[in-house]
Structures are given as C-alpha cells and as structure tokens.
Amino acid sequence: MYKKRAGTSGIQGQLYETKLISLIYFRLTHDDSVEQFSLATNRDGIGEFDDVCFKANIKGFDKPLAVFLQAKHRENDKLLTFTSETDLAKYFSSYLKIRRAFDPSGKDMIFERKYDETECFFIMYTTAKGSPKNKMYEGAFAECLKELIGTGGCCTQPSYTDDDLDLLCKIVMKDQITTLATQLAKFICDESDSEMSTNNDIMLRYHVILALNVFDVSEIQPEGHRIASFRQDFFTNNEVFIVLFKNILCLEVLKKQKSEKNDGQTLLLKFLSEPSDVPTLSKLIGSVLTYKNDKLELVSESVTDDLQRQFVKVNVPQATVYEAAELAAKEYLLSLKLKVPASFGNKDLTIRGNNKKIEKRLNYLTTKFVELLKQSELNDIVTIDESLGDGFLKLNGGIACAVGNILVFDETSRLLKFADNCESLGDLAKTWYETLIVKIENLHEYKLHVKVKNFPKLSFERGEYDMSIARDFYSKLLFCTNQANQNGVEKILREEIEDQPCSGVHNFRVRSELIFLKYHDEIQRLWLRPEGAYLTEKSKVFENAVANAMSKPLMDVIKIIHNTKNKLFTFNEDVINRFLLLGPVLDTIIVSEVCVLTVAKVIQCLGSKDHIVLDLEYILELPLKSHNTLCKELTNTTEEIIFIVVCKSFRDWRDADNRLEDLAKSIGGKQIIVITNMLSVDIMKDFFSQTSNIRKDVVNVFANLSVESQKNFLATYKIKFLGKYVSLNMIIDEMPVELIDIFVFYKLCNDETVEIGSTKIYSNYDKLFYIDRRVSRTKTQEHDKFYDVKDKVLETLYDLEDDVVLISGKQGMGKSTLLTHLSLKTKELDPKVWIVRINLCEYQRIYRTHTDDDKVEGIEKSLEFICQIALDDKSIHFEWDRGSNTGRYDMMNSLEDVMDRSVIQYFMLKGEENIHLTELPFFIHMSNLNQCGSCHPKAFQVTMFLHYYNRAKLILLIDDFDELIPKHKEIVDELLKVVKRNPRKNKIWITSSSPSSKLELLFGPSYKMENFSHLEQKTYLNTAWKLAINIKNRSIKNLIEQSEKFLDINIENKKYLGAYIVLLEFIKVEAMTAEIDFPYDELYNNVKTRFGLCETTIPFILDDVTPSELYLIVLDCILPSTFM
Structure with a gap:
C-alpha cells in the first residue's frame, strides 16, 4: 500500500490519466521483457512527478527502471516550455523529494533500494508540441520507454546552461536549508534535555555555518557537551540563506508549539480588517493560522463560517508573514540554551581517546596530508574526494573536524585554504597546525577542492555535490511531447487489446469494446480510491475484464x-x-x-x-x-x-x-x-x-433529474469556458439548478459544445520569451494606509492583495503582455475564475451607448458594458424596469437605495425574449429566469456572468487607460466609481503608461513596472537567440561577419555593443555544445581593443531599455532575416 493524494478534478485530466494508466498497465503485463513491476498513481508526497509511477525489472538490465511521470493533457497543441524559473524549481523540487524517498531499509515496492541502484527517469508527458532545441534521448532505456509509455513522439532532453545549473544548486541549497530549519525546530519543540545530534547528512554539512552565523557556542562543559544559544545578530543577518533559515525556523517552531489563544476570533477579525498588521498576525500564527505552500491557512476549528469566508479573500505578502513569525518567535528563541555535541561548530579538532591515541591520530592525518599535497600538480589545488576513504574524511578524527578552524574559506578561489595563523585555534587544532607548518613548505599556497557529499560547508557557494545533483536531474529529465490525447490513448489501447491472441474468438471485435469498458472502469475505480494499492504482474484486472466479456x-x-x-x-x-x-x-x-x-x-x-x-x-x-x-x-x-x-x-x-x-x-x-x-x-x-x-x-429540464444524477452530470459534462474545457461543477457552485436552461442541457446531452465567455483575455504573446516581471510601490502621505512594495515578482493576478491594482509603465514595458501572462497563470491556478479583459481603445466607439450627458447611468450600464465584453456580444443590453417607482436614478444615489426598489432586465437586440432579474439589497437575484426566455442561446451565458459578478469571482483587466481621449476617460472614471462602490468587490487590474491622479485618488498608489535587470536582459536575449539560431546548421563565420557588420552600423549606440558582447558569449556556449570551434577570446579582445575598453568598462545594455526594444534588437538588428 502507499499514500495517495486526491486525483485531478478536471474530467479531461482524469480521463487522460486513467486511460494512460490503463495503457501502461496493459503493456507492462503483456511485454515479455518485463519480469516484475509495481505501478502506482497519484502518489502523495513526491511533488509534480506523481501522476503515474512505476518500477520494473527489465530483462538484460542490471538496474530496475523507475518512471515518475506527470501527465499534462492540453486541449491545443501549444509548445511545451520549460524556461520559467518557477516551473524549473517546481519540477526540480519533486525530483529532490523522490530522490530522498529511496530507502533500502523501507518496505515500499518502488523505493526499497538506494537511489543510485535504480535507473530513474522524470518524465513530462504531454500532448503539447516539443521544442526543436531539445535533443533526442538515445540512452539504454530509450526503446524500452517507447514500448511501455509511448503514444506519439520520442523522448527528448532539454539543453541547459551553467546559469540553469546555478539556479538548481540554489534550489538544492534552499531545500537543504529548509530541511535543516525543520529538523532544528523539531529538536527545539521536543522540549527534552537531550543533546542535539549531528549524526545526519544535513547537520553534518551545515553545523559549522550554524556556529558561525546562528549560535554562540560555549566551551566544552564538564558533562562533555557544549551549550548553543541564538545570537542577537542572527536576526539582523541579511545573507539570503541565513534569512531563509530564520524564516523557516520561526514558522516551524510556531507551528509545532500549537499554542491556543482565547481571543483568537477577536484577533482574526482585527487581522482581516488590516491584513498588513504585523503585530496582530504574529499572535495568530501557530494558534489560529499556519503558513503552508506559500499561503496562510486556518488551523483553528472554532473559526466561524463568516470569518472563514472573509479569510479566503485575504492575500498577505510572504514578507509580512515572515516578519510576523520572527516577531512571535524571536524572544522565545533567544531564551533557549541548547545542548550540542563537543564537535558542533568545529571549535577544535574532535579526536576521541587518551593523549597517546590523539597523538597517533594526528600523525596519521599529517602523513596523509603531506602525501596529498606533494601529489598536487595543478596550481597547488588539492582534490578531496570519496576515494580518500571515510577514515580520513570523517568528522570525528578526520579532516572534516578541521573545517572552520585550520581550514577556512578563501574568498578569491572560493575553495578551502589553511588559516593564516593559529592564535584563535583550539589546543588540538593549534598543535596540528604547528606540525603542518613544519612538515609542509608554503602551506598557505595550497587550496582544497572538496568533492565529498557529506562534508562541512563554510559558505553557501555551490559545491561539487550540489552540481552533481543538478546534472543528474537534467540527465534523467525527459520530455515526452506530441503524445496522443485521451481519445488517442483510448484508440491505441483498443487496438492493442484487439491484437491480443484471443482476437481469434468469434465476434471478438464487438467483445473488445466490452473488455475495454470493463477494464477502464476498474482502473477508474482504483484511481478514485483514497487508499493506494500497487498494481503488479500478479494483479488480474485485465484478465478479469476479458473473462467477463468472453462468457x-x-x-x-x-x-x-x-x-x-x-x-x-x-x-x-x-x-x-x-x-x-x-x-x-x-x-x-x-x-x-x-x-x-x-x-x-x-x-x-x-x-x-x-x-x-x-x-x-x-x-x-x-x-x-x-x-x-x-x-x-x-x-x-x-x-x-x-x-x-x-x-x-x-x-x-x-x-x-x-x-x-x-x-x-x-x-x-x-x-x-x-x-x-x-x-x-x-x-x-x-x-x-x-x-x-x-x-x-x-420537456426534460435539468431540475427533473435526481440530486445524484445532477451531481454526476455536473461532474461529467464539460463546457468551453474562456476557451478551455472544464467540467460544469467547477464553475457552477451555489447556483440554483433551475438556471441551467434547456438550451444548454439539451446541447450537452447531445454531445454538442457549449461555450461561455470571450477568449480575448489571451492576446498573442510568446511564452518562450517571457520573463517574470517585478513591480514596486512607494506609499505617500495621501496613501499612508498602504505599505511599500519592493521588487515584487508577479506570477498570478492574486499576487497583489489590493481590490483594484494600478500598474504603470512606459510604452514598450510589456503591460499587455504582463496581463496576458498573469491571466494564463491564474487560470492554471484557478480554472474557474472568470477573467474579463477590456482593451479600452477597442471599445471607444460604443461608449456613446452608455452615456447620458457624458455620464454612465450607474450599475446597469456598467454591468452591461462589462457583460458585452465578457461574452463578446454587443447585442446584450441591460435596462432598469422601475415599475411603479418614480423619480430619476442619479449616479450619486447610494447603491443600496437603488437596489432596494429596482428591477433589472436584459434583452437581446436580435431576439424578443426578456429575462427579468429582481434586484435585492446588495445582490442581483436571478429569479424566474427559466420561465422567461431561457431557451435563448445567450441566456445561460448572461446568467453565468451575473452569477460570477454576484459572488465577486470576476477579475477585470482594463488595458490602455491613458490612451483614451479625455472625454472617454471621464466616462470610464464614472464606470470605475460605480464598480468601487459596489459591495461585490470584483478584483480589477488597470494598466497605464503613467500614474493617473484620478485613479490613485480612488484606489491608492500605482505599482510601477521595473526594468529588466542586467541578468534578465541577458536571459531574454539568450532565449531569443536560442530559438532563432541553429548553430549546427549555420556557418559560424557568416554569423560573425553579419553581426560585425551590424555593430559597424550601430557603433554609436552602447546598448548594441552590449548586446553584441552577450551574443558572443551565447555563440561560445552553443558552439561548445555543438562541438564547433569558435574564436571567442579573439573576438572579445578585438572589441576591447577597438573601443578602448577594459574589463570594468565593458558596456552592458542600458538600464532603461524596454522589453519591446530588446525584442527589436533581437529580431530587427542582431538577427536579420538571413539568420532566421
């Protein structure tokens, strides 16, 4: 048995997974080369690569094959990309979890060996297209993988750069730091009087860094241990990984303490009214709230339903959470006195025994060191690797105990070196140091390059072990792109079933239909079960389906x-x-x-x-x-x-x-x-x-179905929502079933497509070129209730907590592209959200239909305008039916007064049906909908729009605000005022080239889009060139000549010179990968000589270059059409 996570809720994703599992299991049971296998699905605790997992012993291979697969079903054939740092980090983290799960002492059927004793592959399996830059995987298991999981193209592997490896090494470091902080928090909260153990890999690597940056460590106590207490300056240390360690430690300590607060409800209510209140939040973390998966969650079961609903809408920045956690935990941590081993921090050499044994051990270490240093031939750099043996490397009595005393970090070479003197060393370290000085001439010139897995670190630099993990990830990462969709997988499985030996049976073709249905039905049942049971070669799922059909x-x-x-x-x-x-x-x-x-x-x-x-x-x-x-x-x-x-x-x-x-x-x-x-x-x-x-x-209406059938229908049938297929139950929640009209019900029953919403939220942009954007905001005296934001990276439309988000950035900064990218990422995170994108310039011609003396006529016209755009249908109109009410509705009347007495109706210009919607205070009530024109093709779409609007599940994106003529700006200002007063609080994003004083007066200060950093510029250019140039198929000489001609033409423009240098670096890396000679040093030195530059004055692309200018540099200048 194994622990499962819940399967995907999307019906397409579910069918894709279950049919793929059915196919893989079928192949595993019918492939003569497979001797033994274990197959699992939705495996919990291993991250992204958990959809299908199996281990199989294959004839002719010494190691078993293990596959960890993520199945991505796409409704279109878009290109699969893997360029986002967030995506890379997500999948690499899954790899690390799986790597750690292998345990020879365990009983799990997949993880019962060491990682190195199993041939593992981590597979992105998708219907999407593959990048032409990926190289085909031609390893020993290529044919085997194709036979077991292939339904389309071959497996490929992504190329990677040193920057990619560096990013992964940082992720390794973050993973290790998180584990270290979690382990220390567990020890602290156990509240026992025991001594902290350093007998694990993580503590062994980092105990010296902890002693240098986190703890004050005492001398050895009479009982043989030392006392560690938290340093005051630990809480002010700005080193990135120390800050991460502090943040995780504080959160974990608060989580494990789980203190109860009698005033939790009161504090939570106060926090919800002011989410940026750090002192209040600090009192809630651990007792009422916890921080999990980068999000605050409620842990207290006594919180009222009303407060829970309010809490769901709160979005607190990570920095605020960390600040609150530190405030809550700091005093407690500073009060602690922790027992640590004598070896902790390597205050001195750790050698056990009497004087004679210590002397003998020091002589051994000295002799070994002398031999090593004498063998060094490469610039006095000595390699320390696993071949030297555990006896020489270990912490107690080996050179590992010298790290931090005799061996220190060299800032220049980023390697270990010998200390300059022995004044601050412990007694044993001083004795050995003085011996080495005598025995080894020029001791201080030697550097030690450590290539050992479990060895103390003195810095957060990437080590050889970290690099080996990053390289291993890329060597085991496979992209199975251009694979069959769920219908294609089913077709392949049916054909393979028909090709079985029993296909000679009379009427087998008809019976094979039953075999497939029975077989897939049983796989679905197994997939849906909350407990996980491995499918093995002894399971009889397929055989049972065959026996049933043949009888x-x-x-x-x-x-x-x-x-x-x-x-x-x-x-x-x-x-x-x-x-x-x-x-x-x-x-x-x-x-x-x-x-x-x-x-x-x-x-x-x-x-x-x-x-x-x-x-x-x-x-x-x-x-x-x-x-x-x-x-x-x-x-x-x-x-x-x-x-x-x-x-x-x-x-x-x-x-x-x-x-x-x-x-x-x-x-x-x-x-x-x-x-x-x-x-x-x-x-x-x-x-x-x-x-x-x-x-x-x-007439059969949806409400005629039984409750259970209604649930099944909503879960099974799909509609096309904003261009993506989703199951009905994903977007219909708390909605009266009577509002699912006959028109929609009949279309779905007849397997016809029902579409809701315009797909115009996705303007054309190339995901491959996109780099995550940063925004900043500075509060002013007029907006003192807002807080400063610095270099906030935006990934979704939920990342900023404001109800109305104002984004400013000059032309070419990519504001529209930003909205597109955030929309796509938000839809991935929350498929049921309705995003309405309003490009104001496109709709100027219809503003007159929304005006009366150049003013919007309140909520009905605001809704009408947004609804027309949301459904891409200008024939939809809303009107007030005031009935017996008299008096003119004025914009400045309170919304509550209007809603108390008014009735909304909408109608189609091309139809005669009117659908009446009775307004209640603060809420649009959609009664009598089915009885009034419910068979109109647009009725359900408008109903859904109002349903989303009522529940504040719309996100409005308003682009190009400042490109409106002044008259139309006033109209939109009025529309936004109505939306602001509306108690529904649907989220709004507004972009403009410069901050609007009117909008800032309404909604607070704008967020400014930051320019690309130099690293981001370089990444952008390299990505573009990687897609545009195929070094293998192009003459290096022609490429250089063309780029030099371009440089001559644009000689006065520094940004082009900087781009040319980046291009040289790019060609150098690509040429090395393609094993083609490239005279990089010669060309680079020519540029320096030609322009009289030294290393410190090599120009880079200017700071204020916009993304659109970079794009022009790539496509119009650096890469003319002859290169493409």
Missing part, C-alpha cells in the same frame, strides 16, 4: 456496453409518474428532442423488467458477421425481454434498409419501444409496424 452472449455484450456508457441519468419520481400518465410506453413510438434522456426515463419506468437497448447508431455499424449473430440471438430469444430501439437521426448507413429490416424481423412479435426524433417517425413506423401508438416526451 457473455453478444446480446448481453451490447446490453452491458449500453449500461456502462449510460449511467448518468435518473429522474425524480414525480417526473416518472407524470410521464406514465401521459400515455402508454410499450409498443409505442416516443418522439424526443434528446433521445438519451427519454431512454433513461423509459428504463426507469420499466423498473425491474428485463430490457435491452438497441441503438441503431451502434447496431447498424456492426461488422456483418456480428450483425447476423445478433439478429439470430434476438430471433431465438424466448424470454420476456422488452426491446428499446433508439434512432437519434436516420442516416444513410451502409446497407441500412436491409439491416434494419433484418433487425425488425428478429424482434417482430416482441414487446418494443421506439425512441426517435420527429423526422424519423415515419421510417420507424414502416419498419416496426407493431408500434400502435405515437406520443411525445415532455
């Missing part, structure tokens, strides 16, 4: 197939009773607009009576032999079976008349029910003459 007559197979495919619909009892009162059912043709609903209703009316559904769409497509077999079985049936013949529409099937005549004869004289549409009634009457009655099914 059935063909008639039963068809019956089971229909029942398996049509489980969704059961009706309320009163609906069935009314249906029976309207006329007979047996020997009747029932005319229906949606046959699938009427079939379900008829089956429910029949109760326990035996029946079989003969769907002509399926029956008339059977192979001729299967058709004849079925007709024979039907003819020979003597049991009291009721036959339900279904004809959704009569098509020109091959040999349809003859086949239909055979079918009619085979059930002649038996009880039948025919369900068809109006156009096919006469045809059905001709063939099935025993039908003596014709009747119509009544």
